[in-house]
Amino acid sequence: DIQMTQSPASLSASLGETVTIECRASEDIYSNLAWYQQKPGNSPQLLIYDANSLADGVPSRFSGSGSGTQYSLKINSLQSEDVASYFCQQYNNYPPMYTFGAGTKLELK
Amino acid sequence: EVKLQQSGDELVRPGASVKMSCKASGYTFTDYAMHWVKQSPGQGLEWIGTIIPLIDTTSYNQKFKGKATLTADKSSNTAYMELSRLTSEDSAVYYCARGTGSSFDYWGQGVMVTVSS
Numbered sequence: 001d002i003q004m005t006q007s008p009a010s011l012s013a014s015l016g017e018t019v020t021i022e023c024r025a026s027e028d029i030y031s032n033l034a035w036y037q038q039k040p041g042n043s044p045q046l047l048i049y050d051a052n053s054l055a056d057g058v059p060s061r062f063s064g065s066g067s068g069t070q071y072s073l074k075i076n077s078l079q080s081e082d083v084a085s086y087f088c089q090q091y092n093n094y095p096p097m098y099t100f101g102a103g104t105k106l107e108l109k
Numbered sequence: 110e111v112k113l114q115q116s117g118d119e120l121v122r123p124g125a126s127v128k129m130s131c132k133a134s135g136y137t138f139t140d141y142a143m144h145w146v147k148q149s150p151g152q153g154l155e156w157i158g159t160i161i162p163l164i165d166t167t168s169y170n171q172k173f174k175g176k177a178t179l180t181a182d183k184s185s186n187t188a189y190m191e192l193s194r195l196t197s198e199d200s201a202v203y204y205c206a207r208g209t210g211s212s213f214d215y216w217g218q219g220v221m222v223t224v225s226s
Contacts, residue, residue, distance in 0.1 A: 032211045033211075034211065034212035034213075036213075043204055043216035043217065043218055043219055044154070044204075044206075044213075044216055045216070046212055046213060046214050049209065049211060049212040049214075050211060050212075055214065056214075087153075087154055089154075089212065089213075091210075091211040091212070095168065096159065096168045097156070097170065098144070098156035099156070100153055100154035100155070100156070101153075102153050103153060103154075
């Protein structure tokens, strides 16, 4: 099975700062990578799919990049409402399998 | 508006089974797969499996084969997941989520399952 290593596990940043979260796959996942935001007590929400496509309604300060085994989520100009946990998720087709990273907890400094 | 409305939280005895529901609205139920995801403090997010309601085909994470059974009722636009032979390891929040192929674009509010005697 493909393993996803997400870093850092936690992150403290100031308002207006740019934040980057990384995910490394144990093998090439061909950009089959999504990012989710989860606020306490809420369900995860899709931010990015196919490594770099912004989901509907997601602010443009969120962006995704990467290829092969290395992927990242960038948040420009951090806002207070971005305080949340963030998860990456990979997909492989045969057999169907979806694997999540362990998550990054983002707090305000 | 797409909405996935899940059934209520459950308190169940060890060894028992539990069946939860996920009612879809705001889209054509048979156009999308429905996935189920487990979230527990110790294990993070885990994909359990998926059902394609149009053709009633299921795929499971090997880890959850024999533990979870996925079904769907096209007449009521509702997906179901039954968990059997529950242990404390099954205490978690369970989400249904609409599949888009490589990701999950809408999620239910979650069902908290507590396994306790």
